[in-house]
Amino acid sequence: MKFIETLKLALAAIWAHKLRSALTLLGMIVGVTAFVVVVSLIEGFNRYVDEKIAGIGAKSFTVQRFNPLEDFKDTDTIAAAQRRNKELTLDDYDYLRERAQLIGKIGARARGTPSEVKRGDEVLEDVFVSGATANCVDIENRDVAEGRFLAEPENESAARVAYIGADVANKLFPSGNSIGQEITIRGLPYRVIGVEAAKGTVFGIPQDTFIVIPLKTYSVNYGGLIRQRSLYFIATSITDEQFNDAVDESRFLMRVRRKLGPNEKDNFGIVTPDAITGLRDRIFGTIFIVAIAVPGIALIVGAIVIMNIMLVSVTERTKEIGIRKSLGARQMDILKQFLVEAVTLAIIGGAVGIFLAWVVGAIVTWWFFPTYLSILAILGALAASGGAGVASGIFPAWKAARLDPIEALRAD
Amino acid sequence: MSDATVTLSPTENVINAPATEVDGHDPSMLISMRDIWKTYQMGTEKVHALHGVSFDIPRGEYIAIIGPSGSGKSTLMNLIGCLDTPTQGQYWLNGKNVSEMDDDELARIRNQEVGFVFQTFNLLARATALHNVELPLIYGGVSASQRHEMAKQALTAVDLTDRMSHKPNELSGGQRQRVAIARALVNHPSILLADEPTGALDSHTSAEIMDLFERLHSEGNTIIVVTHEHDIAERAHRVISIRDGMIEKDERIR
Ligand SMILES: Nc1ncnc2c1ncn2[C@@H]1O[C@H](COP(=O)(O)OP(=O)(O)O)[C@@H](O)[C@H]1O
Ligand SMILES: [Mg+2]
Numbered sequence: 221m222k223f224i225e226t227l228k229l230a231l232a233a234i235w236a237h238k239l240r241s242a243l244t245l246l247g248m249i250v251g252v253t254a255f256v257v258v259v260s261l262i263e264g265f266n267r268y269v270d271e272k273i274a275g276i277g278a279k280s281f282t283v284q285r286f287n288p289l290e291d292f293k294d295t296d297t298i299a300a301a302q303r304r305n306k307e308l309t310l311d312d313y314d315y316l317r318e319r320a321q322l323i324g325k326i327g328a329r330a331r332g333t334p335s336e337v338k339r340g341d342e343v344l345e346d347v348f349v350s351g352a353t354a355n356c357v358d359i360e361n362r363d364v365a366e367g368r369f370l371a372e373p374e375n376e377s378a379a380r381v382a383y384i385g386a387d388v389a390n391k392l393f394p395s396g397n398s399i400g401q402e403i404t405i406r407g408l409p410y411r412v413i414g415v416e417a418a419k420g421t422v423f424g425i426p427q428d429t430f431i432v433i434p435l436k437t438y439s440v441n442y443g444g445l446i447r448q449r450s451l452y453f454i455a456t457s458i459t460d461e462q463f464n465d466a467v468d469e470s471r472f473l474m475r476v477r478r479k480l481g482p483n484e485k486d487n488f489g490i491v492t493p494d495a496i497t498g499l500r501d502r503i504f505g506t507i508f509i510v511a512i513a514v515p516g517i518a519l520i521v522g523a524i525v526i527m528n529i530m531l532v533s534v535t536e537r538t539k540e541i542g543i544r545k546s547l548g549a550r551q552m553d554i555l556k557q558f559l560v561e562a563v564t565l566a567i568i569g570g571a572v573g574i575f576l577a578w579v580v581g582a583i584v585t586w587w588f589f590p591t592y593l594s595i596l597a598i599l600g601a602l603a604a605s606g607g608a609g610v611a612s613g614i615f616p617a618w619k620a621a622r623l624d625p626i627e628a629l630r631a632d
Numbered sequence: 633m634s635d636a637t638v639t640l641s642p643t644e645n646v647i648n649a650p651a652t653e654v655d656g657h658d659p660s661m662l663i664s665m666r667d668i669w670k671t672y673q674m675g676t677e678k679v680h681a682l683h684g685v686s687f688d689i690p691r692g693e694y695i696a697i698i699g700p701s702g703s704g705k706s707t708l709m710n711l712i713g714c715l716d717t718p719t720q721g722q723y724w725l726n727g728k729n730v731s732e733m734d735d736d737e738l739a740r741i742r743n744q745e746v747g748f749v750f751q752t753f754n755l756l757a758r759a760t761a762l763h764n765v766e767l768p769l770i771y772g773g774v775s776a777s778q779r780h781e782m783a784k785q786a787l788t789a790v791d792l793t794d795r796m797s798h799k800p801n802e803l804s805g806g807q808r809q810r811v812a813i814a815r816a817l818v819n820h821p822s823i824l825l826a827d828e829p830t831g832a833l834d835s836h837t838s839a840e841i842m843d844l845f846e847r848l849h850s851e852g853n854t855i856i857v858v859t860h861e862h863d864i865a866e867r868a869h870r871v872i873s874i875r876d877g878m879i880e881k882d883e884r885i886r
Binding site: 222225232236539540542543544545546547548549550551552553625626629 | 710713715716735736739740742743744748750754755756758767768770771772773815
């Protein structure tokens with residue numbers, strides 16, 4: 221018997237019991253939908269992050285007080301790092317800038333402080349204010365919409381100028397024309413020199429509620445570059461090919477400057493995009509296992525339900541099996557008929573699950589969070605549901621194939 | 633096989649004529665049964681449905697197997713049709729020893745050599761008449777277009793040209809039995825086996841079906857009808873009477 225005949229038979233049998241088939245598949249559909257949605261979320265997130273990293277332009281790395289991957293593993297490592305690692309200083313910055321051969325650009329930055337910002341009666345709470353050297357505009361690939369970024373002389377003289385995010389501009393200057401206007405940050409007047417292009421939200425977090433002021437201005441007005449206001453450096457390599465060498469060179473220079481012996485740990489941290497993606501992969505490894513386990517259980521339940529229904533179906537169709545055998549169907553023909561029916565049923569469930577996951581993914585993408593449905597996820601889901609179909613169909617099909625033709629014909 | 637036996641035509645073959653035996657059977661016969669037993673184990677008791685049955689059937693014959701209920705007719709028919717194998721004894725069909733065949737070979741024989749007609753028709757309820765008739769061809773691996781042609785021809789042969797796309801519940805009893813006969817004949821089998829084919833039909837329709845058998849016989853088909861009704865048996869050319877699993881009488885009546 222040809223496969224196409226078997227498939228037609230399976231589809232006819234499934235169609236003959238539409239409602240029952242649909243109910244049978246609920247578990248399967250839930251499992252596959254859950255699986256594909258989770259995979260779409262993870263893949264969407266990965267692509268999003270990759271895109272953001274790519275969007276930064278030239279690859280950059282930061283030199284900072286702590287290495288989050290190494291130092292923040294548990295309370296002991298945090299305590300040890302806090303004892304060992306010293307704050308970076310502007311002298312460290314000058315040291316690196318003068319000696320590093322492979323660094324293209326290096327800027328200095330300070331972690332920011334949520335601050336109150338005012339203009340007239342308009343008050344904004346918790347605007348994130350940070351300090352930066354002028355060259356950070358290129359290193360961080362900032363998109364200036366109006367005016368300009370900070371200039372180095374403004375940094376040197378600790379001028380009170382502000383480069384503001386689109387959100388801040390819109391709220392304080394609803395009618396536009398912010399450049400050259402005065403705003404009050406933490407009680408001190410600043411002059412707006414530039415507005416950044418709107419970035420929208422990333423994972424629901426607004427990206428445009430910030431102000432960047434010159435590093436020195438920040439240091440003077442916020443009380444030194446320590447603790448939450450730690451200094452850190454952000455650097456690019458001369459060419460992308462030399463990126464890793466530039467990272468190694470900076471580490472070497474920092475170790476020399478800190479006079480570390482060959483067996484001592486770094487008492488500073490260098491963070492590269494690879495380290496970030498590595499961390500991400502580690503987090504998602506765990507999420508992925510959970511993401512597979514939950515739909516996996518639903519899939520097993522779905523397979524058991526299909527097996528049950530197939531056993532019922534074999535009993536109901538004993539007479540049909542007898543008739544087919546009397547007309548020359550071999551055991552293999554009957555086995556294939558029921559197995560293909562179970563697998564087809566399961567794959568229909570899988571396909572419905574994939575479709576629902578696609579709908580859910582589209583809604584999630586529209587409202588919250590980028591998702592991505594890859595061919596691999598689709599094929600994986602189809603393979604999993606097909607596999608569940610084989611597992612659930614093989615025993616009922618074997619039972620059907622082994623029926624004695626005379627006994628089967630006697631059934632009604 | 634010797635030439636002498638091959639050239640023997642069915643009509644010349646008188647029932648009790650000395651058979652030309654090879655390996656304990658007559659190779660010229662379509663069916664050759666030797667000392668067939670069928671025993672069922674019922675708990676601790678053994679039920680002998682057939683006790684040492686032997687007979688030969690040449691090609692082209694029209695035979696009735698008659699006997700009271702429980703005499704072993706259906707058991708015998710299931711053996712002839714290769715739905716079952718004997719507990720003991722030898723059965724040659726078309727020169728092949730069926731008693732030694734495995735499940736798949738038996739299925740192939742049922743598909744190619746045997747056409748069944750059952751008392752309760754045994755049609756697939758969800759399938760059209762045409763599809764029901766196509767079933768044996770599907771298992772015989774016949775291509776879809778050829779299958780269609782052959783099934784249509786078979787339905788035409790039983791005067792159901794205008795009922796091909798009807799489902800069994802849209803057909804009368806007589807029409808259903810004719811679909812079953814078309815299905816039995818579509819593969820051009822060696823034997824047409826009917827177990828109480830008129831058992832579920834009224835007398836008028838029964839007569840029609842029996843006329844159809846007569847016509848099929850005149851066209852060269854070998855027909856075996858199992859019945860407990862004498863008037864049905866009398867339309868055959870040879871009647872084998874069985875009682876308690878044994879052959880009581882085996883006579884040519886025309
Ligand atoms: N599967 C079986 N198990 C046990 N006994 C059986 C079975 N099939 C038939 N028999 C017995 O074999 C005998 C012959 O049955 P059967 O061939 O159906 O008779 P008939 O068709 O002539 O009415 C009966 O006594 C019946 O009870
Ligand atoms: Mg019977």
